[in-house]
Amino acid sequence: MTIDAMTLTLFLPLFGAMAAFVLPRAATGIGLVTVLATCGAVWLLALEVLKAGAVITPLGGWEAPLGIALRADGLSLAMLAMTSGVGLLVSLGALNALRDLRQRQYFWPLWLLLLTGMNGVYLGTDIFNLYVMIEVIALAAVGLTVLSGTKEALRAGLEYMYASILGALLFLMGVGFVYLHLGRLDFAGLLEAEPSGALSAALALMLVGLLLKTALFPLHFWLPAAHANATAPASALLSGLVVKAALYIFLRLTTYMPLPDEILVTLIGALGAGAVLWGGVQALRAERLKLLVAWSTVVQIGLIFIAFARAGQVGLTESWKAAALLILAHGVAKAAMFLAAGRIKDELGHDIIRDLDKSNIRPTLAQFTFALAAISIIGLPPSLGFIGKWTLMEGAMAAGYWHWVVVTMIGTLLSVAYFSRVFAGFLRFDRVRAPVGEHQGWALADVAPLTLAIASISLGLMAAPILSFLELGYALGVMP
Amino acid sequence: MTPDLIYGLTGIAVFAIGLTGALCAQDRLRRVLALKLCSLGAGFLLVVAAWREPPAAPDPVPHALVITGIVVMISATAVALALIRRLQSLEAEDDD
Numbered sequence: 001m002t003i004d005a006m007t008l009t010l011f012l013p014l015f016g017a018m019a020a021f022v023l024p025r026a027a028t029g030i031g032l033v034t035v036l037a038t039c040g041a042v043w044l045l046a047l048e049v050l051k052a053g054a055v056i057t058p059l060g061g062w063e064a065p066l067g068i069a070l071r072a073d074g075l076s077l078a079m080l081a082m083t084s085g086v087g088l089l090v091s092l093g094a095l096n097a098l099r100d101l102r103q104r105q106y107f108w109p110l111w112l113l114l115l116t117g118m119n120g121v122y123l124g125t126d127i128f129n130l131y132v133m134i135e136v137i138a139l140a141a142v143g144l145t146v147l148s149g150t151k152e153a154l155r156a157g158l159e160y161m162y163a164s165i166l167g168a169l170l171f172l173m174g175v176g177f178v179y180l181h182l183g184r185l186d187f188a189g190l191l192e193a194e195p196s197g198a199l200s201a202a203l204a205l206m207l208v209g210l211l212l213k214t215a216l217f218p219l220h221f222w223l224p225a226a227h228a229n230a231t232a233p234a235s236a237l238l239s240g241l242v243v244k245a246a247l248y249i250f251l252r253l254t255t256y257m258p259l260p261d262e263i264l265v266t267l268i269g270a271l272g273a274g275a276v277l278w279g280g281v282q283a284l285r286a287e288r289l290k291l292l293v294a295w296s297t298v299v300q301i302g303l304i305f306i307a308f309a310r311a312g313q314v315g316l317t318e319s320w321k322a323a324a325l326l327i328l329a330h331g332v333a334k335a336a337m338f339l340a341a342g343r344i345k346d347e348l349g350h351d352i353i354r355d356l357d358k359s360n361i362r363p364t365l366a367q368f369t370f371a372l373a374a375i376s377i378i379g380l381p382p383s384l385g386f387i388g389k390w391t392l393m394e395g396a397m398a399a400g401y402w403h404w405v406v407v408t409m410i411g412t413l414l415s416v417a418y419f420s421r422v423f424a425g426f427l428r429f430d431r432v433r434a435p436v437g438e439h440q441g442w443a444l445a446d447v448a449p450l451t452l453a454i455a456s457i458s459l460g461l462m463a464a465p466i467l468s469f470l471e472l473g474y475a476l477g478v479m480p
Numbered sequence: 481m482t483p484d485l486i487y488g489l490t491g492i493a494v495f496a497i498g499l500t501g502a503l504c505a506q507d508r509l510r511r512v513l514a515l516k517l518c519s520l521g522a523g524f525l526l527v528v529a530a531w532r533e534p535p536a537a538p539d540p541v542p543h544a545l546v547i548t549g550i551v552v553m554i555s556a557t558a559v560a561l562a563l564i565r566r567l568q569s570l571e572a573e574d575d576d
Contacts, residue, residue: 128545128548131549132548132552135552135555135556138556139555139556139559142559142563143559146563146566151567151570151571151574154563154566154567154570155567157563158508158560158563158564158567161556161559161560161563162502162511162515162560165515165556165560166499166502166515166518169495169498169515169518169519169522172519172522172549173495173518173521173522173525175522175526175545176491176522176525176526176529177525179526179529179541179542179545180488180525180528180529183529183539
């Protein structure tokens, strides 16, 4: 039996998680080595995909539909690369952010398990496997949410758990319908199937489940509290990476089982618009920095769905690329932003936005990082967020759907408004009479978030190669 | 009415009852139980998918899926219960 890069991508973090759990004293070392090795496996896999387009590995030599096949193409590899790259930097950030011994012991196994689940989603080719993986993600993510052990975190974590499990069970019900109707569950089977009422019902169940898990308005109720109350590295992972797994499945499913009606595409876009407006208003009202950042995640998720719906049903063949770009942009920038927010909170001892300028400690580098990440999330050039938003609006204009352009513009204005509240706190020096330059809270811990923030800006300069990479293996076209 | 239709409809009904509970119940434990009902309904449906007219042997694949689903749901229940217990003890400390 040969071991290939794809199998390693899936099993390295799994075994790492077990090892880190069994040997809690060495958890940090095991965790870092495992994440680094997973990055290496993803890199090898990327080289294979660059050469061959799409790579397929039947696990244990069993072919689908009986066996489980893993498949990697441009889109899945972009997601894998984002996950492991962002994951590595968040891991480095976690070295400093987790002071409590208990937190450190449990963080690593949970995070590696989360990585296993996400890699499994991006490589999976049958919907039952995807169900198992989203449950693995859910359990690990809830564990990370409650890592801080506070009452608020536990309450938010429990709420998240209910939403997450319910979403997964709706998905499972859909899987049951598909099997009842088709007798197989692999993507190739879905692609070959004739559209029918029963399959549409199954698709509807699965999509509602996924929307609940990815927190699209109005199913976002669990997200702000869960993401705002977790410890900083956990928030970065939850907001930057975890919600993207369900989004990715959404993109895949809607390709292999086309949405039966134009109205549904419009509805999804309308929910996205709701998220952009409602989330924007809530972010304006938020009193705490981390809560504001969490609401901005709700906004960004909405934006991704607008990108998905930007040119209606016929435009889906191109629109997914805009959505994928926004997914990548948000993943990198939001991880940077949450880590920076955590650093600011660590230095100041609080994260109340109104009092940001009342402290004589100035975590300048973390504030700079926060601002850089905000540039990408607002969508200013040359960041990756800008390219994503531009692709969204370009497609909407070409299709004559000006309402999506208007909503995106309003969303951009709102995001400038709510991030300005934070910047005002960063920039006003007149409230405290302390010598400037005396308490510049710099630390080695700022390096990881800063690297992420710089990446979120500079990746925009590489948008063309990223776009052509996404298309490798005809990710959302016809599966070979 | 064929057996698979009866069982299928039962599965959907059980899922719907669970769904209502999960969305409407206030009590934490009740919501966990409601979610378990949902998983039961979904499992029911998968078992129905395995059923074949008697002389034919049932399809083993859905059975394997149901067993996996049960294992997943047991772990999820355990985590939820642990969370609820921890939360309750924290809240009890506050009351003292």
